[in-house]
Amino acid sequence: MNEVKMKNYLMNINGEWVGEGLGTIDVVNPANGQTVGTVPNGGEEEATLAIDAAHEAFQTWSQKTAYERAGYLKRLHQLILDNQEELAQIMTLEMGKPINESRGEVKYAASFIEWFAEEGKRVYGETIPSHISSKRLQVWKKPVGVVAAITPWNFPAAMLTRKMGPALAAGCTVVMKPSGESPLSAVKLMELCEEAGFPKGVVNLVTGSSSKIAKAIMDNAKVRKITFTGSTEVGKILIRQSADQVKRLSLELGGHAPLIVLDDADVEVAVKGVMASKFRNAGQTCICANRIYVQAGIYDAFVEKFSEAVEELSVGNGVDESVDIGPLINQAGLDKVKNHVQDAITKGASVVTGGEAITKDGGVFFAPTVIKDVDQSMVVMQEETFGPVAPIQKIASDEEAVKLANDTPYGLAAYVFSGNVARGTRVIEQLNFGIVGWNDGAPSAAQVPFGGMKESGIGREGGHEGLDAFVESQYVSIGME
Incomplete structure (x- = not known):
């Protein structure tokens, strides 16, 4: 370059x-x-x-x-x-x-x-x-x-x-x-x-x-x-x-996008979709997945395969053709990400991979991070992180997924992964978001309407x-x- x-x-x-x-x-x-x-x-x-x-x-x-x-x-x-x-x-x-x-x-x-x-x-x-x-x-x-x-x-x-x-x-x-x-x-x-x-x-x-x-x-x-x-x-x-x-x-x-993975979803498809959504621009997008809800039946399998994919991401200066994750925009952005991760750890969540700032060439980097066993008490599930952090919460039912997803003043984007048309349709009908990706982590295009509900x-x-x-x-x- x-x-x-x-x-x-x-x-x-x-x-x-x-x-x-x-x-x-x-x-x-x-x-x-x-x-x-x-x-x-x-x-x-x-x-x-x-x-x-x-x-x-x-x-x-x-x-x-x-x-x-x-x-x-x-x-x-x-x-x-x-x-x-x-x-x-x-x-x-x-x-x-x-x-x-x-x-x-x-x-x-x-x-x-x-x-x-x-x-x-x-x-x-x-x-x-x-x-x-x-x-x-x-x-x-x-x-x-x-x-x-x-x-x-x-x-x-x-x-x-x-x-x-x-x-x-x-x-x-x-x-x-x-x-x-x-x-x-x-x-x-x-x-x-x-x-x-x-x-x-x-x-x-x-x-x-x-x-x-x-x-x-x-x-x-x-x-x-x-x-x-x-x-x-x-x-x-x-x-x-x-x-x-x-x-x-x-x-x-602003947004605070939920991503729901139901137990009938293809785990490989879901992992691919979350990767496309969560880590674009180092997680600094208004529609990237900020909180991930995975049904109990496939929770462990999803966390394992997703973490493996995240560990493959390379971090560095964006001029390098091989880099997947660039820097955060500034020190304030980095500090916010660090605080969100530390708050989750303090309240009982576990870091599966990442979780730390990266000192590299004077840049503002944070490692691509997966956190499991999070809950609604944690700041990362309440506020938009705007960084490469994927918090995962276990859910029991479709009803719980919808309730947690809608529990926010924001309504920009949401994502649902399900292999059942009737089930996916019912869940999406109850989501109060202007954009929904169904088995799709990258829904944006020039020919479609982009915008949100609520705040x-x-x-x-x-x-x-x-x-x-x-x-x-x-x-x-x-x-x-």
Whole structure:
């Protein structure tokens, strides 16, 4: 892998690369503590300029046909694929994701642009039968306006394209605010937008202080839509701040995904599914399995085979092609994982494999870990760990599995492994989660709706529902006399 060289990056407002006179934010590779780049430390002024540019550009972008907008998106899609390796390298260096996972994320990111390039052509209105012969009743669909897209560090490319794809396809303009911990992927995507020929102001990128930029976004009436992926705590703040202007919100928030393995499941299939879910991005995903419930009849066999598979995982710098598990994002993330594991041990759980931080090249690593004999008193079963830790609890029945799975304020993703169609259907019907993988540890795709229930969010991203979030319905009654 040819590493991307250290560079001072800029942000892009109204088609211009700006921010040279501002302070900078260091972007640090958590695999070795080295600074791989800097971005401008922008604030309210820069955010306001970006919003003004997006508002001005909206007047013409929204008037383009869906086919014209699709042309820009198709060019962007191809450019992302053409630059897949560079994007993957940037991603691995800025947040530690193993290079093969980064390559997969770039393809995933590109798939949203491709999907919405086509889906934008299917924003259909309606003609409604009238109750009066002299009237014609119609529903028109209009783009909502300027969209602010605020994204997290753990999927720095895909979370942006999942938001900007439908927004641009619908006729909205965008102000992107990536995480300060992994903004370099967003900078590269902005470069590709420029290369794809998007008119000035249609896509803008602002980096810097999250609180200051968010304040400018929430206070500015020109921003009509916020789409945010991040913690439930921040999501609740945005809900409160949006009230004064009744801004539209799409929120993809925290999760605490249960994974249920019933005694009729194929243990090999279940182990494979849990591996795919739990250890992706070192367990730093909002839909990864956080608490595993295995029925007593196959509990010992599952723990044994699962632990054997986990012991085969290699930990290290994501630039190494052989690495399966990269670093955690920072020291705070590592400390949280260590505390969760120690709490479980103190309360009677047993570590089957792993359980310790790994000192390696100045990076922030934790060994892939399996803990058995956990129970609901342990923090790891109550809070999202966001690390490579798999706690396993023994259950007696389907009813207990459902009760424990639903015992959380979150409702993003859940997983069920069962070989019986009727049984699996009954269990899933009782689960209060927006996404369910049935004998499937990797359910995400561009063409399906992604989002949660309860405190895991508002709205859906992806699929045709993902585009609905960026249009308004306008009812028009036409008098014919």
